[in-house]
Amino acid sequence: MRFMMIVKATSDSEAGVLPSQEQFDAMQKYNEELVRAGVLLAADGLMSSSNGIRISYPEPGGKPKIMDGPFTEAKELIAGYTLIEVKSREEAIEWALRMPDPHGFGQGEIELRQVFEIEELTNNDDLLAKETALRKQVKEQRQA
Structure with a gap:
């Protein structure tokens, strides 16, 4: 099972305030623990929404609308993520x-969401085979 720990943005992260050395060291130690446990798939911080682009589809079948950041409501924005693969929901919660605290000062908020596996989305054998082939191709490209 894959889970994403979504780190919510704060006014500081949206203002481009970088983590303190203490926060950075704590997160580095945590990521090292995830690696040693063999559960870490990816972990990254995201730049503020002022560097972001939103693409929306306001009308069914219509042309996409592009909007440059910054975006409002920092609590609804994402400042980073950690993607893990674990055996259970309980293990994901433990991690x-x-x-x-990703922002320090008691401002951090983490949302934990399970990632869909392709088998949960379709039982179409052709689509499953294509998805498996694509994932294999991505893995091979990363190893090259």
Whole structure:
């Protein structure tokens, strides 16, 4: 099972305030623990929404609308993520509870969401085979 720990943005992260050395060190230690446990798939911080672009589809079948950031409502924005693969929802919660406060000062908020596996979305054998082939291709490209 894959889970994404979504780190919510704060006014500081949206203002481009970088983590303190103490926060950075704590997160580095946490990521090292995830690696040693063999559960870490990816972990990254995101630049503020002022560097972002939103693409929306306001009308069914219509032309997409492009909007440059910054975007309002920092609580609805994402400042980073950690993607893990674990055996259970309970294990994912345990790892999320171990994550240091991502922003310090008691402002951190982490949303934990399970990632769909392709088998949960379709039982079409052709689509499953294509998805498996694509994932294999991506893995091979990363190893090259």
